[in-house]
Amino acid sequence: MLHTVNKSAFDNSALGDCLAVVSPNDAVLLIENGVYGALDNSPSELAHIKNIKQLSASGTRFYVLQADCEARGLAESALLPAVTVVDDAGFVALAAEASAIQSWY
Amino acid sequence: MDKPSTNESTENESTDKPEDKDILLVFRHAPYGNALAREGLEAALACGAMGAKTSVLYINEGVWQLLEPQNSSAIDCKNQAAMASALPLYDVDAIWVDEDSLKQRNLTGADINAGKIINHTHVQTLLASSKRILSF
Secondary structure (H helix, E strand, C coil), X not given: CEEEECCCCXXXXXXXXXXXXXXXXXXXXXXXXHHHHHECCCCCCCHHHHHHHHHHHCCCEEEEEHHHHHHCCXXXXXXXXXXXXXXXXXXXXXHHHCCCEEEEC | CXXXXXXXXXXXXXXXXXXXXXXXXXXXXXXXXXXXXXXHHHHHHHHHHCCCEEEEEECHHHHHHHECCCCHHHHCCCCHHHHHCCCHHHCCCEEEEEHHHHHHXXXXXXXXXXXXXXCHHHHHHHHHHCCCEEEC
């Protein structure tokens, strides 16, 4: 299934709550202020970064919406390697292939 | 109602002189996702244009507003960074950025486009010494 998260990991528990229950077969798409959760800040090793890395290793797919990254000045090079950038068509494709969609907000 | 007229004239005089007023605007939210950042900047520019001694403080999620380049046309929004670059033109030169908020987000001075980074103690002093604060 597809999970979407639209709140920043730095002032909201939505991403953490999502990561606590996702399965290896799931896809997680970060949109709107949710894209800040995909920033790679290895020095401080925040909880959500560790979780994304672990879940990614076990098969969960992670995506960010391109338009939301560009709007907020987040370069693709600043994102976690585990995260794939998708455009609006990619968002639609993820939604279409998903058995169900859970929005975390 | 029963006030002496001298008091009234003093009050009127003070409201007519915005340059006597100093005001701090606190930006605590990310640039997009809601209207707070845009409204805060509009208020800051208005304060500056009115001649008030205006300072702004970027703290917590507000520091995201300072990342560039922002291609906000991708989400059909007005460019916040471009708007913020107008602050000095409106005599808003006191632009402060909270160091702890940057660190928590693994950002450094090299990542942000404006403002002077101040530590926790300076932020406390700034807030404590401001008589008028608007929060966005």
